[in-house]
Amino acid sequence: MAIELGYNQYGKAETRVVRVVRDTDRHEITDLNVSSALRGDLTAVHLDGSNANVLPTDTQKNTVFAFARDGISSPEEFGVRLARHYVDSQEPIHGAHLKLEQYTWTRHGDHTFSRGDGGEHRTAEIDYDGTDVKVTQGLRDLLLMNSTDSEFTGYIVDKYTTLAPATDRILATSVNAEWKVSDLDVDYNKAYETARNALIAAFRDTYSLSLQQTLYAIGEQIIKEVPQVSEVSLTLPNKHHFLVDLAPFGLENPGEVFYAADRPYGLIEGTVKRN
Numbered sequence: 001m002a003i004e005l006g007y008n009q010y011g012k013a014e015t016r017v018v019r020v021v022r023d024t025d026r027h028e029i030t031d032l033n034v035s036s037a038l039r040g041d042l043t044a045v046h047l048d049g050s051n052a053n054v055l056p057t058d059t060q061k062n063t064v065f066a067f068a069r070d071g072i073s074s075p076e077e078f079g080v081r082l083a084r085h086y087v088d089s090q091e092p093i094h095g096a097h098l099k100l101e102q103y104t105w106t107r108h109g110d111h112t113f114s115r116g117d118g119g120e121h122r123t124a125e126i127d128y129d130g131t132d133v134k135v136t137q138g139l140r141d142l143l144l145m146n147s148t149d150s151e152f153t154g155y156i157v158d159k160y161t162t163l164a165p166a167t168d169r170i171l172a173t174s175v176n177a178e179w180k181v182s183d184l185d186v187d188y189n190k191a192y193e194t195a196r197n198a199l200i201a202a203f204r205d206t207y208s209l210s211l212q213q214t215l216y217a218i219g220e221q222i223i224k225e226v227p228q229v230s231e232v233s234l235t236l237p238n239k240h241h242f243l244v245d246l247a248p249f250g251l252e253n254p255g256e257v258f259y260a261a262d263r264p265y266g267l268i269e270g271t272v273k274r275n
């Protein structure tokens, strides 16, 4: 029987590093969750028990902390620096994939910050194969709601359809988005802020006939406003808000009282590309 090793990678997942800049009394914090995955000449470790080509995951964790000492200007810059280091300094390591999440802290003073319930956060993904660096920016769990300017009508009706057409509904979603940055000669923080603002503006300004239409509008707006972005992928759960029937209580409900359903939910996914 012929058996062989397929694709493999290994690394340290979820190294939590918090960097404080304290050059002045007004401190800055960068709070990251860093995962590294290395690939390369790693057959012997799986087949023969030789660890000679293995840069331990513990070392990868330590490298994150040591590199943080030099400062973190953006998750993308930090990820690129780590990826290049692992591949360029270790001959058996041929590729590195870095995933970074950045948690947002809101300032309440020079050295006082609060963080929400672990909701919205920024993401960065870097891949380096020894030649090319690929960078993807994004965000996860950004909750958005329009309390009007949303319809859903004109859909297929078959014998299982019970959904009533909606001409004025709540549209709410928890945005998961990532966009490929094709030109790396860019200010990552500025690109991120511009893309995030474009995303929110497109959601706000689109009179939505479906969440699919809103998805396209968001992708289109990001591509229009950030010249370095070539492709935007979006995953949008439709966080349904159903109008409650108050008639049994002798009350009208002119679009004012809703039941926020948890599950199931519609899941709208798509990619918008620069042509």
Ligand SMILES: O=c1[nH]c(=O)c2[nH]c(=O)[nH]c2[nH]1
Residues within 6 Å of the ligand: 152, 163, 209, 210, 211, 212, 238, 266
């Ligand atoms: O925006 C929507 N898109 C759908 O595909 C869909 N399907 C559904 O039941 N409600 C909605 N809303």
